[in-house]
Amino acid sequence: MTDFDLVWKNLFRRPLRTGLLIISIFIAFLIFGLLVSVNVALERSSESGTAGNRLVVANKINFTQPMPIAYVNQVATITGVTAVTHFSWFGAYYQDQAKSRFVGFAVDPATYTAIYSDQIKLGPGQREAFIKTRDGVIVGKALADQYGWRLGQVIPISSNIYIKPDGGRALDMRVVGIFTGAKPTDPTTALYFNYEYLNESRTFGRDQIGTIGVVTASPDLNDTVAKAIDARFANSPYETATVDEKTFQRAFLKQAGDLNFIITMVVAAAFAAILMIVGTTLVSAVRERTKEIGVMKTLGFPGGRVLRMVLGESILLSGLGGGLGLGVAAFMLKGLSKSAMGASFGDLSMDLSVALVGIALALLLGLVTGLVPALSALRMNIIDALGRR
């Protein structure tokens, strides 16, 4: 019989108690795995689709304020700028405003699909068709699947902002392309259509745009270029604020609230609870065995070996619960990312780093909860141990 057999037998001598402990450890690690992974996915989605050498130019007052379209050409002349495009929020929805809102931008087809080609992967000939077709629209694959849109179909896309001269809100658009993202897991629930088509049909806001996208010659030039752009339009009626894509997206995400704080609190609460439960139960479990430990010591088991066996038991326990919790969390995340709601988060699957941190936490939990009973077993005097009832 090896030491491991002994540890294993000790652990399961009261299967109900051990089972219950494993359940509570399992729950804590399930919560850890799920919440931390969602947080990681959100952080990553704020960076996905960003590139180091791309900048976002918006109105300095706020990004919902417009800028004149003439700015696009002026930005293009600034040193260090290699490409420019623009995009404007459309407030798009399909048929029912309350239920079917999605991301829709009016863009310049040629430059937009060139600059963001890493996120908008179109089939052969579709980019050319988009550039040529005045009422053309390219649709994300997830969106097309959701509404059953096919290539060549004409779909009415409405705006909750703009109105046509006849009072209508819907623009008839022809589907000329269906795009996928850089990775198969990237969310593709957006559509892009020709800015000219919007501009000629709207009753206000004509020749104004929302945002300018800029590519710089190198990320090292970002700061210089951003400053030059903002200086170019300083003291004009439309001042600008230029930042890199990552900063822009992160600030937007932070508007929702302090998610990090909430997740940290919940995970901490879950771990504090199991630390108490497992810790106190193990102390009483080892107490129960005082006599046995006395016998083992009498038989010549050195103190260190007894210590290792008790610690081994607690680590095995938290390893089993933790591993199970992380495993089930990974499995649930996989299922969740296939659902419609999960898809909007992007890649939800558990990161290797999350799994590794989880495993380290499980080891730590085992050490901490086993420490007190292990030390008391180590210090135990044979005479006392055999005498104790």
Next chain:
Amino acid sequence: MSLMNQTGSVIMMNVRSIPQRLWMSVASVVSIALVVAVLLGFLALANGFSQTLKGSGSPNVVIVLRDGSGAELNSVIGRDQIDLLAGGPGIKLGADGKPLISAELMLVVDGIKKSSGTKANMPLRGIGPNGLAVRSQVRLREGRMFAPGSNEIVVGAGLLREFAGFEMGKTIRFGAQTWRVVGVFEAPGTVFESELWADAPVVQSLFKRGTSFQTARIALTSPEAMPAYLAYIKSDPRLQLKAQSEQAYFAAQAERSGLLIKYVGWPLGLIMSVGALAGALNTMYASVASRASEIATLRVIGFSGFSAFMGTMCEALVLSALGALLGTAICTLLFNGLSASTLGAGFTQVAFRLQVGPELIGQAVILALVIGFVGGVFPGLRAAQQRPLLAL
């Protein structure tokens, strides 16, 4: 000895012996307390947000947006339509004898969120002389109202709490224009506290909005006048507008906060409950095991199995009640009244305070007692079914 007496004394014996199993009992209490605190925290967060929205709407104020625009930001209303709106029935008259109608425009400007240090969307509202009259909750706390025709701004107290850059006396630049903060207003428990206000004509000209507005608020003589006024707007083909009571407008926005409770708060609370339940079961089984000879003795001298069951059951309920108490105390001390902000339905930040209320505490306490009940049933049954002679 009657069954009642028997049961009563066993319960007392159980409860009094809790200190003998102090640490495991404490572990149970703390784990239940943490479940209660987490659930209550989420409920308080959602409750504070929805109460703020609901508290903003008045039943005798009509809010009018352009038909089809979901939010104020997307709405456009012309001067001529405002004049038509003033002709409706049942409108309250102001001190000057004119109908109390406030034509307003709202646009989004940047502020810095204190908690994250990043840019966030602030609503800048241009209001007219009737802006205060249609909002009875608002009063000036500091400084004065903006002077008509000037680049002056008054700031809501909630916005000041959560966002930097709009302090009293400060000069702010929006684009090429500078504005000065001349007053702070408060309207506790409403979204208005999260807004910046300035003179409507000045905002129109400096932000190039011509003479257009985005919303109109109309104060009626009473809530009963509402249906007639809404019918008036519907019947006039020149008014392609969507009118509703302010109360209904904000209540619809408050519904969103229910999603947080439904999809995050309760699922998380229930998952954590399973963990706490496993802990409670463990504690109670240990309690039964440690009292095996005591229970057996009682049975031999004639105590019923029921009294043994009830003793264990009540011990579990006492532990869970202590946990509920501790959890509620933690949550109330830590979170009640805590200021927070999030992006509201109007695409701008709404500042609010977390609110722990009696109804929410009731829900969390019930969850704790359910944990206690389930955690007591099975160990209780074991205690009742124990064969006395075997245990002795």
